[in-house]
Amino acid sequence: MDPRTQKKLELRAWIIKAMAHPTRLFIVDELSKQERCVCELTGMIGADTSTVSKHLSILKNAGIVEDEKRGLQVFYRLKIRCILNFFSCVESVLETTARERAGLVG
Amino acid sequence: MDPRTQKKLELRAWIIKAMAHPTRLFIVDELSKQERCVCELTGMIGADTSTVSKHLSILKNAGIVEDEKRGLQVFYRLKIRCILNFFSCVESVLETTARERAGLVG
DNA sequence: CCACTATTTGGCTATATTGCCAAATAGCAA
DNA sequence: TTGCTATTTGGCAATATAGCCAAATAGTGG
Numbered sequence A, B: 001m002d003p004r005t006q007k008k009l010e011l012r013a014w015i016i017k018a019m020a021h022p023t024r025l026f027i028v029d030e031l032s033k034q035e036r037c038v039c040e041l042t043g044m045i046g047a048d049t050s051t052v053s054k055h056l057s058i059l060k061n062a063g064i065v066e067d068e069k070r071g072l073q074v075f076y077r078l079k080i081r082c083i084l085n086f087f088s089c090v091e092s093v094l095e096t097t098a099r100e101r102a103g104l105v106g
Numbered sequence C: 001c002c003a004c005t006a007t008t009t010g011g012c013t014a015t016a017t018t019g020c021c022a023a024a025t026a027g028c029a030a
Numbered sequence D: 001t002t003g004c005t006a007t008t009t010g011g012c013a014a015t016a017t018a019g020c021c022a023a024a025t026a027g028t029g030g
Helices: A003-019 A024-033 A039-043 A049-062 A082-106 B003-021 B022-033 B038-045 B051-064 B083-106
Strands: A063-068 A072-077 B065-070 B074-077
Touching: A003 A024, A003 A049, A003 A082, A003 B083, A024 A039, A024 A049, A024 A063, A024 A072, A024 B065, A024 B083, A039 A049, A039 A072, A039 A082, A049 B083, A063 B003, A082 B003, A082 B083, B003 B022, B003 B038, B003 B051, B022 B038, B022 B051, B022 B065, B022 B074, B022 B083, B038 B074, B051 B065, B051 B074, B074 B083
Parallel strands: none
Antiparallel strands: A063 A072, B065 B074
């Protein structure tokens, strides 16, 4: 693999990696419904505020979400809606696997 | 986040994580064009055979690719085509980010 | 059986990620 | 300024991932 291709794929893998964590999937799903501040997300997730903040900054750096400060709070929004397609394709993967397993048994 | 949701998201994150590596993105892209044996992919990637084999087993365990042994060789195929949507959405992310950066400068 | 090729697995080290706590920063209000 | 709340950042320990080499496994042919 030539270095140019390598660099290109590293960048793309880095964006996908931003999605590759359960907490961050939760956040993206939640933000697909409505914007949320860090404290709201922290409450729903049940982790340390700093942990949630770091997850959000990973998503923000990747370019998947955007933030807006209003008063004391920082609100996060989903910036790229097509990222939700990840969910449906992942469901396809799971369904296919489940169907295969069922087929092996029956 | 309740344990049920957590488990569900962990499973989905695990599948996405299988895509979150430059070498595995290369493999998926290559397999989207045609099936390939491990030795062919190893040649294109330029890593140790064992490394490529491990990447392939990650993709296989995730349910994204499937394999078929023919003689000495094991051929891998892309099983879930919608995974290619990941690429186009990632391009959207990159384009949006690039447009923003350009806007800030000009 | 032996030799040879293709692939997988085990084991190791280096590196990256995660999550907590503590501390720093930012904004609002007295 | 001081105090309070929301968020981010730094640092650390635990865990996970990646890549190489060496060894094991599987299939082919003499």
